[in-house]
Amino acid sequence: MNIFVCVSHVPDTTTKVQVGEDGKSIDPSGVTWILNPYDEYAVEAALQLKEAREGEVTVVCFGPDAVKETIRKGLAMGADKGLHIKSDQPRDSFGTAKALAETLKDREADVIFCGRQSIDYDGWQMAGLLGEMLDLPSVTVASKLEIKEDGSIEAEREIEGGMETVVSKLPAVISAQKGLNDPRYPKLQGIMQAKRKPIEDVEPSPYKNRVEVLEMSKPPVKSAGKIVGEGPDAVKELVKLLHEEAKVI
Amino acid sequence: MYEQEEHRLIRSTVREFAEQEIKPVAKELDDREEFSYDLTKKMGEIGLFGIVVTPEYGGQGMDYFSYIIAVEELARIDGSQAATIAAHNSLGIGPLYYHGTEEQKQRYIPPLCTGDGLWAFGLTEPEAGSDSRGSKTSARLENGNWIINGSKIFITNGATDITLGTTVQAVTGEVDGKKEFSTIIVNRDTPGYTSRAMKEKMMWRASNTAELYFDDCTVPEDHLLGDRGDGSHIMLETLDDGRLSIAAMGLGLAQGAYEMALEYSKQRRQFGKPISKFQVIAFKLADMAMKVELGRNLLYKACWLKQNKQPFAKESAMAKLYCSEIAKEVADEAVQVHGGYGLMKEYDIERFYRDQRLLQIGEGTSEIQRLVISRYILSE
Numbered sequence: 001m002n003i004f005v006c007v008s009h010v011p012d013t014t015t016k017v018q019v020g021e022d023g024k025s026i027d028p029s030g031v032t033w034i035l036n037p038y039d040e041y042a043v044e045a046a047l048q049l050k051e052a053r054e055g056e057v058t059v060v061c062f063g064p065d066a067v068k069e070t071i072r073k074g075l076a077m078g079a080d081k082g083l084h085i086k087s088d089q090p091r092d093s094f095g096t097a098k099a100l101a102e103t104l105k106d107r108e109a110d111v112i113f114c115g116r117q118s119i120d121y122d123g124w125q126m127a128g129l130l131g132e133m134l135d136l137p138s139v140t141v142a143s144k145l146e147i148k149e150d151g152s153i154e155a156e157r158e159i160e161g162g163m164e165t166v167v168s169k170l171p172a173v174i175s176a177q178k179g180l181n182d183p184r185y186p187k188l189q190g191i192m193q194a195k196r197k198p199i200e201d202v203e204p205s206p207y208k209n210r211v212e213v214l215e216m217s218k219p220p221v222k223s224a225g226k227i228v229g230e231g232p233d234a235v236k237e238l239v240k241l242l243h244e245e246a247k248v249i
Numbered sequence: 250m251y252e253q254e255e256h257r258l259i260r261s262t263v264r265e266f267a268e269q270e271i272k273p274v275a276k277e278l279d280d281r282e283e284f285s286y287d288l289t290k291k292m293g294e295i296g297l298f299g300i301v302v303t304p305e306y307g308g309q310g311m312d313y314f315s316y317i318i319a320v321e322e323l324a325r326i327d328g329s330q331a332a333t334i335a336a337h338n339s340l341g342i343g344p345l346y347y348h349g350t351e352e353q354k355q356r357y358i359p360p361l362c363t364g365d366g367l368w369a370f371g372l373t374e375p376e377a378g379s380d381s382r383g384s385k386t387s388a389r390l391e392n393g394n395w396i397i398n399g400s401k402i403f404i405t406n407g408a409t410d411i412t413l414g415t416t417v418q419a420v421t422g423e424v425d426g427k428k429e430f431s432t433i434i435v436n437r438d439t440p441g442y443t444s445r446a447m448k449e450k451m452m453w454r455a456s457n458t459a460e461l462y463f464d465d466c467t468v469p470e471d472h473l474l475g476d477r478g479d480g481s482h483i484m485l486e487t488l489d490d491g492r493l494s495i496a497a498m499g500l501g502l503a504q505g506a507y508e509m510a511l512e513y514s515k516q517r518r519q520f521g522k523p524i525s526k527f528q529v530i531a532f533k534l535a536d537m538a539m540k541v542e543l544g545r546n547l548l549y550k551a552c553w554l555k556q557n558k559q560p561f562a563k564e565s566a567m568a569k570l571y572c573s574e575i576a577k578e579v580a581d582e583a584v585q586v587h588g589g590y591g592l593m594k595e596y597d598i599e600r601f602y603r604d605q606r607l608l609q610i611g612e613g614t615s616e617i618q619r620l621v622i623s624r625y626i627l628s629e
Contacts, residue, residue, distance in 0.1 A: 069257070188297065
């Protein structure tokens with residue numbers, strides 16, 4: 001089975017991200033980067049599928065040279081090969097999907113996994129766009145997945161207030177939701193082996209962003225609370241402020 | 250400066266493992282003074298056993314620096330689990346790997362690299378601590394067997410259900426009026442060999458510490474590790490190596506304690522603001538951060554020297570001494586930042602404060618480290 005996992009190289013969840021000098025990108029200094037947490041579920045799903053059916057798992061990532069470290073994490077977890085679509089130019093979701101789609105279209109993928117979203121730009125678009133561009137069914141936000149011997153897929157998706165069960169057929173694009181599996185830790189030996197696994201470099205065709213970022217800003221700082229007073233006497237003042245200042249009642 | 254890509258990946262992997270698997274159970278294991286077979290197995294599964302051993306013997310084939318980073322990251326969360334790993338790798342596997350014959354290595358090392366088996370190193374005795382040459386455990390050669398008599402104390406990993414045996418240092422004779430020391434491999438099921446876990450410890454309560462007894466314990470002659478009379482040399486080399494892992498435990502503990510103090514100081518409000526806004530607390534944090542940084546630089550440099558085959562014994566002693574002493578200072582100040590809450594078991598800093606205390610004693614006291622350092626600088 002020919003399995004691909006599209007992964008994203010994102011700032012660590014514990015990193016305090018700052019807006020860069022240009023006001024429309026993040027300041028990369030001091031940021032530690034990790035494999036996007038939702039993509040860990042995707043890598044795990046790919047590895048489990050490979051272990052059940054045999055085949056090969058290729059980790060694909062679009063971005064500058066720094067993303068190789070994230071590809072290597074996927075290789076350390078157990079993927080066989082890396083595919084690096086090299087570009088120093090940040091792209092919108094459509095452009096990233098386009099680069100992935102043109103790279104994958106002639107590679108006879110049986111299944112393409114990705115995470116439900118990358119935790120940096122929160123686009124949630126990759127599985128849908130890839131399905132469309134590659135003319136493949138797209139099963140998104142799967143929290144339970146079964147791929148049968150005959151290539152049929154049964155997946156559970158979380159929807160508002162409940163679960164939805166869908167069926168489809170390989171080849172397909174599947175995006176992973178938290179809970180799909182329990183991603184493995186790379187083994188130390190896996191980290192050493194990852195150094196020797198091949199990473200193929202490809203150049204994407206030129207693309208002009210369709211969506212332009214104008215500005216990036218931090219959420220407004222929460223102002224300090226105000227203590228109106230204590231005991232029943234303060235209630236009157238509190239109600240007045242809630243009505244006149246906060247305008248919530 | 251010292252870290253390569255794979256080192257960052259090892260750090261993040263072990264950190265994630267420690268935070269997700271060890272942190273939730275560390276307090277309870279400490280309370281119950283319980284060695285966790287479950288965690289030991291999991292640590293083995295991700296490859297923390299036999300880290301520097303080549304894959305040929307079932308090891309992970311990583312460099313020494315990788316091992317140090319792994320111990321540091323475990324100690325950042327829990328001293329007991331770091332102790333299990335550091336003792337097993339440096340003291341358990343180390344002497345067998347560096348001094349064993351090909352046959353001994355093939356036989357003993359692979360089962361010690363999976364997480365299913367531990368190995369101990371018996372050096373300290375009830376009446377021979379810093380004065381290791383004062384040890385009395387003896388072995389005499391009779392009819393092709395070594396007959397060992399004596400006892401050992403404070404032996405990490407010596408009495409778990411999965412301890413497969415121990416390497417014991419014994420007096421095997423006298424040469425020119427001096428004791429001749431040799432190291433001998435003893436399997437767990439050897440008649441005359443017993444081990445007993447020591448309880449009521451102040452620190453590392455979830456690690457296994459044992460007393461070993463040898464009562465006409467008889468092993469075949471070929472259980473000798475290294476040459477006869479090599480015991481002192483093997484012991485000293487093992488300790489040079491082990492010191493770096495104790496230093497890594499000090500560094501990790503200090504890092505963990507510092508992070509707890511930093512976090513707590515931002516949340517705890519007194520006099521209307523977070524206590525981190527007071528210089529008296531902020532300066533404590535600055536000192537902690539500086540000490541951790543200095544410890545890290547010293548330890549990594551010592552590792553670099555070792556890895557690049559340069560003399561490192563002096564730097565190893567310095568790193569052990571410094572990192573274990575800053576572990577004490579940083580944990581102490583971190584308790585101070587926590588105030589009354591720092592004295593309660595509910596907060597991990599309480600456990601860290603107890604755990605750090607071993608580091609200035611185990612594998613050569615701070616005083617012995619100063620002796621080692623001073624001998625080097627005075628003979629340079």
